[in-house]
Amino acid sequence: MTSATEPAAIDHALVRHTWRVAEPLHGMIYFVPEGPERYAALGIGAREGYFASRAAALGAVGAGPVVATFFNFNPRLVAAALPAAWAKATPEAMLAARLDAAGAALTRGLGDAVHGPEVAEAAELARRAAESVADRPEGRPLFAAHAALPWPDQPHQVLWQAQTLLREFRGDGHVAALLLAGLTGLEALVLHAASGDVPERFLRRSRGWSQEQWDGAVDELRHRGLIEAGEPVLSEAGRAQRAEIEAATDRLAAPAYAILGVEGCNRLAELARPLSRAIVAAGLLNVDNAIRKEG
Incomplete structure (x- = not known):
């Protein structure tokens, strides 16, 4: 019998x-216009809306808990949004706006498929995975806050909310892995950019770091031997550290998927793949949109 502290057998x-x-089914909410449009109706700007909508599950918190849990944003950027946003809209209103935006964006991106049996089946599997770890909130504040929210009725919104929970469950574990590696939020961003996965310009500007602050982190990581070259790329030590962090993140995320088993995980991936491809093809995950919104 496996104890609650042992890794999941998957x-x-x-x-x-x-x-x-499946991640595009959640991640698109940060790039589609449906979100800012609904936040604007509440008097909340796009940047302010990102923090308020994602943090709303925590309640009307100030900048401190958001800096801690979101991890890699400039604290000054967060403080410019919170707690001021709560004078314009309640957390409940922001949560409703975000869910409505997600539903509308998925409907736009998936077309007729949004009402198909594949979405309903994927929603059932993802929800089962998310709910299976609802009684394991220790050390996972963002997941715990979102796990306490009521479930929507529509399958495509259930799928989005379930993937949101799985994303926050994984994300809380990822933050723990980064801390154990001795990285700050800014340093984690620099290493992410150095991996070549995401453009430096997007990471730096969307997280509110100045070029001077970014360059200082680059110098520090170069001094520690984690990046190299004039155009920063991961060194051998940096690649090894990143692999260790990702392995730890996967290990910490595993309990959520254990209930599905190999067959269930493969089925969820099989169902989610064409849905995610449709989201990408419809332009719902274009990082250039976010860069333009940030000015």
């Missing part, structure tokens, strides 16, 4: 694959 590469294939 391949961690499968855990990462299942999450990654």
Whole structure:
């Protein structure tokens, strides 16, 4: 009998694959216009709306808990949004606006498929995974806050909310892995950019760091031997550290997927793949949109 503290008996590469294939179904909420449009109706700007909508599950918090849990944003950027946003809209209103925006964006991106049996089945599987760890909130504040929210009725919104929970469950574990690696939020961003996965310009500007602050972190990581070259790229030590962090993140995320087993994880990935591809093809995950919104 497996104890609650033991790793889930499921391949961690499968855990990462299942999450990654379905992630666009959640991640699109940060790039689509439906979100800012609904936040604007509440008197909340786009940047302010990001923090208020994602943090709303925590309640009317100030900047401190958001800096801690979101991890890699400039504290001054967060403080410019919170707690001021709560004078314009309640957390409940922001949560409703975000869910409505997610539903509308998925409907736009998926078309007729949004009402199909594949979405309903994927929603059932993802919700089962998310709910299976609802009684394991320790050390996972963002997941715990979102796990306490009521479930919507429509399958496509259930799918979005379930993937949101799985994303925050994984994200809380990822923050723990970064802390154990001795990285600050800014340093984690620099290493992410140095991996070549996401453009430096997007990471730096969307998280509110100045070029001077970014360059200071680059110098520090170069001094520690984690990046190299004039155009920063990961060194051998940096690649090894990143691999360790990702492996730890997968291990910490595994309990959420254990209940599905290999067959369930493969089925969720099979269902999510064409849905996520449709989201990308419809332009709902274009990082250039976010860069333009940030000015």
